[in-house]
Amino acid sequence: KDGGSLADVVEANxxxxxxxxxxxxxKEIKIYINGELNNTTTLAPPNTLLASGDIFRIGAGSSNTTxxxxxxxxxxxxxxxxxxxxxxxxxNGGIPMDLNLDAPQRASLISWWKLGDDASWDGTDWHIxxxxxxxxxxxxxGGGGGADAMDWDNRKINAPQxxxxx
Numbered sequence: 001k002d003g004g005s006l007a008d009v010v011e012a013n014x015x016x017x018x019x020x021x022x023x024x025x026x027k028e029i030k031i032y033i034n035g036e037l038n039n040t041t042t043l044a045p046p047n048t049l050l051a052s053g054d055i056f057r058i059g060a061g062s063s064n065t066t067x068x069x070x071x072x073x074x075x076x077x078x079x080x081x082x083x084x085x086x087x088x089x090x091x092n093g094g095i096p097m098d099l100n101l102d103a104p105q106r107a108s109l110i111s112w113w114k115l116g117d118d119a120s121w122d123g124t125d126w127h128i129x130x131x132x133x134x135x136x137x138x139x140x141x142g143g144g145g146g147a148d149a150m151d152w153d154n155r156k157i158n159a160p161q162x163x164x165x166x
């Protein structure tokens with residue numbers, strides 16, 4: 001609600017489905033919480049969501065700043081903006097869906113990381129395969145000062161409150 005922070009809308013110890021939809025033409029970003037529109041913010045030109053050459057990070061800014069201190073599961077990126085109805089469809093009542101089978105705008109789905117399923121640990125980093133494309137991920141604390149590095153000991157096996165592997 002403060003123009004980009006999730007601090008006011010994400011509860012501690014509660015899984016929350018968060019979707020952001022970026023419109024590169026209008027420079028508008030919409031934030032959805034559990035399938036419902038929560039906030040809309042317009043960035044003043046010439047700002048962009050991600051500058052050319054920046055590293056795309058899930059849970060932190062491109063320079064490894066503004067880190068999200070929590071657990072993440074099922075990250076996805078589309079090449080086209082989802083509508084309000086499509087965001088609600090992806091929310092799916094809070095139950096993770098197989099985006100390879102059920103995703104709205106499936107043709108524009110660029111990457112999907114299940115962030116747990118099929119991930120492997122090499123003793124230093126998590127390697128997270130892209131379920132759709134070739135953009136495999138790797139865990140990285142990158143000197144951003146995170147309190148808990150992504151390591152073997154702080155992983156979560158099951159998503160709480162769902163009683164399923166998500």
